[in-house]
Amino acid sequence: MNQQATGKFIAQKRKEKNLTQEQLAEKLGVSNKTVSKWETGKCMPDYSVVKNLCEELEITVAELMDGECAEVKSVRAYDDEQIMDLLKRTQELEKQKNLLYGILLIVMGLALQALSHTLGGSSVKDFFSGLLLGISIGEMLAGVYVVGKYMAGR
Numbered sequence: 001m002n003q004q005a006t007g008k009f010i011a012q013k014r015k016e017k018n019l020t021q022e023q024l025a026e027k028l029g030v031s032n033k034t035v036s037k038w039e040t041g042k043c044m045p046d047y048s049v050v051k052n053l054c055e056e057l058e059i060t061v062a063e064l065m066d067g068e069c070a071e072v073k074s075v076r077a078y079d080d081e082q083i084m085d086l087l088k089r090t091q092e093l094e095k096q097k098n099l100l101y102g103i104l105l106i107v108m109g110l111a112l113q114a115l116s117h118t119l120g121g122s123s124v125k126d127f128f129s130g131l132l133l134g135i136s137i138g139e140m141l142a143g144v145y146v147v148g149k150y151m152a153g154r
Helices: 003-016 021-028 032-039 047-057 061-066 080-118 123-153
Strands: none
Touching (some): 080 123
């Protein structure tokens, strides 16, 4: 699956339908910036809008993923429902990966904080102790942000 090819295909089909990005976005319940990101290949449509997108553009899910119209006699190994299921699972795994990154940041922050408490006694050691403490707090805050973003998206 090539995001650039898929994006160009979405733009081509939208233009064939004489729709602006704004009009397509309105029909799908997304922003025109989202449609722009799809068309430039910066991101793929979320599985929750793929079916509606395909209906609006009068294409199949397989054609969308391929970024081109299927040939008349082409044979598909998977049907649209199977592709949608795979797309949904892939996007859910991406979200779970981000959750794990957040948890990892928090754990690393705690480890650095513990390490910062073992240092001290001289001005150089106090400097590094404070530096580690600052980094640990920053890491934990980033981790809490990532985990919070994951939880809000559920």
